[in-house]
Amino acid sequence: MSSHFQAVNWNRQKYIYDGLALGGVGLFLAAYAATTMHRSPDVTAETILIRGMGLAAIVLLHLILCIGPLCRLDPRLLPLLYNRRHLGVLMCVLALGHAAFAIFQFHALGNEPALVSLLTGTGDARDLGRFPFELLGLAALLILWTMAATSHDFWLALLSARIWKALHMMVYFAYVLLLGHVGLGALQDDRAGGFTMLLAAGAVLVLGLHLVAGWRERPGDRVTGNQSSEWVDVGAVDDCREGRARTAIVGTERVAVVRHAGGISCVSNVCRHQGGPLGEGRIVDGCLTCPWHGYQYLPESGSSPPPFTEKIPTYRVRVVGDRIQVHRTANPPGTHVPAAPVSGTKGAA
Amino acid sequence: MNRSLRQWHFRLVAGLAPAAALTLAASILSRRATPDNPVPAFLRATPPADSREVARSIIRGDGVALELRRLTNPAGASFIELRPLSESRAADVLVYLGHGRSDAFPGDSRLLGAFSGAGPATFALPADDTVGYAELLLYSGATRTMLAHVDLAGSGKAVP
Numbered sequence: 420m421s422s423h424f425q426a427v428n429w430n431r432q433k434y435i436y437d438g439l440a441l442g443g444v445g446l447f448l449a450a451y452a453a454t455t456m457h458r459s460p461d462v463t464a465e466t467i468l469i470r471g472m473g474l475a476a477i478v479l480l481h482l483i484l485c486i487g488p489l490c491r492l493d494p495r496l497l498p499l500l501y502n503r504r505h506l507g508v509l510m511c512v513l514a515l516g517h518a519a520f521a522i523f524q525f526h527a528l529g530n531e532p533a534l535v536s537l538l539t540g541t542g543d544a545r546d547l548g549r550f551p552f553e554l555l556g557l558a559a560l561l562i563l564w565t566m567a568a569t570s571h572d573f574w575l576a577l578l579s580a581r582i583w584k585a586l587h588m589m590v591y592f593a594y595v596l597l598l599g600h601v602g603l604g605a606l607q608d609d610r611a612g613g614f615t616m617l618l619a620a621g622a623v624l625v626l627g628l629h630l631v632a633g634w635r636e637r638p639g640d641r642v643t644g645n646q647s648s649e650w651v652d653v654g655a656v657d658d659c660r661e662g663r664a665r666t667a668i669v670g671t672e673r674v675a676v677v678r679h680a681g682g683i684s685c686v687s688n689v690c691r692h693q694g695g696p697l698g699e700g701r702i703v704d705g706c707l708t709c710p711w712h713g714y715q716y717l718p719e720s721g722s723s724p725p726p727f728t729e730k731i732p733t734y735r736v737r738v739v740g741d742r743i744q745v746h747r748t749a750n751p752p753g754t755h756v757p758a759a760p761v762s763g764t765k766g767a768a
Numbered sequence: 769m770n771r772s773l774r775q776w777h778f779r780l781v782a783g784l785a786p787a788a789a790l791t792l793a794a795s796i797l798s799r800r801a802t803p804d805n806p807v808p809a810f811l812r813a814t815p816p817a818d819s820r821e822v823a824r825s826i827i828r829g830d831g832v833a834l835e836l837r838r839l840t841n842p843a844g845a846s847f848i849e850l851r852p853l854s855e856s857r858a859a860d861v862l863v864y865l866g867h868g869r870s871d872a873f874p875g876d877s878r879l880l881g882a883f884s885g886a887g888p889a890t891f892a893l894p895a896d897d898t899v900g901y902a903e904l905l906l907y908s909g910a911t912r913t914m915l916a917h918v919d920l921a922g923s924g925k926a927v928p
Contacts, residue, residue, distance in 0.1 A: 591780055633781065
């Protein structure tokens, strides 16, 4: 969160995150170059750059795609999510470098313009073994470039979180295209099979983690209580820990039920920033804090603390016996609703 | 919003998982036992339809087994056609004309073109042969070794 525009709101965590990412990629490339030169002393610098950057990009893409489901399975990994966009931009830069060197090496030194040569002079689409895999890589690169170019919060605000997220979910199409690009390209000469096994294991890991994380969330999305009545039962008071939020279903949408300072409040589950899940957040400095990027809201009003201006809808809450009930109609964003008092100390952290 | 988003997310990944598996499986199954790097058609010379075969011989060398046909047409142009008898195991095969029988690569040899793949390749012989090329050389650019050399004048079975 920032009260004024900055290209990037740098802080200590971002410096550490980006430093580790850059250092890791640098070490990876150095190790790849050293290993390749040791195994093939005649290899050229261009070949090392093309292969090294391509390998680093695909490894980084797997890491990026694993972060989301890993954080949903274990919230202790949320710090990895914090600056994931910078990893995405770094991966795109590596992919662009791989493509630029490859196009120069294989297509720019002939009689035809490089892009004409790339689009018309590669492979044979009728023969899978000679499929023009370069075109799959080009299509994936266009998606990754679009995502990197719109990764800034400026575009998030301009497009709205819904459209921005939909646009960035294109990464899964890019991933499948890249599986084809690598499989029909570099792996055609992987006689030992080592890289093929690694790519297959990476795909199983990425897709498996997403499916497991999504499957585990399904019970939480089941509609409970009588959703047609005005007040919807969202669970027992003791299910809510002091200083924590939990997710519940009211109507057709998720809400965040928060226990804080002896009371229960309820706000929309959707963070105004990127649509992050506030129900998976916790109270920090008296505010419900989004687990993704730290956007904060006062639990009773759904308003960000001054000078910030973000507001989310709130819900009326009451406690009947040991059950929490939430009114099914959302209040306009920023509407103050007193917390429903909770007696006893059960559920305290 | 994020409930529907995550549900879409789950459906999207569930839908793309078979596509990803299929893509990987297809790429693994489409591998060839030997590298395939055919010479593009536009790089190959095509003998005129009225060309006539004048001699034929077999070349066997390190990783290559070819049938060599010498062709000529009424205008006096000469061609060489190389037709693999088996898929070549040699990498980056270059076809040269030379004039001295030697395992060392002669520096004044003349490059006719590259040869690879399973299909036939035809090369036009130069009309301005002032050197007196008498040999066909097959040379691996990848391993920098001479694969085979054939005496063009002294070998081959003449075709009546």
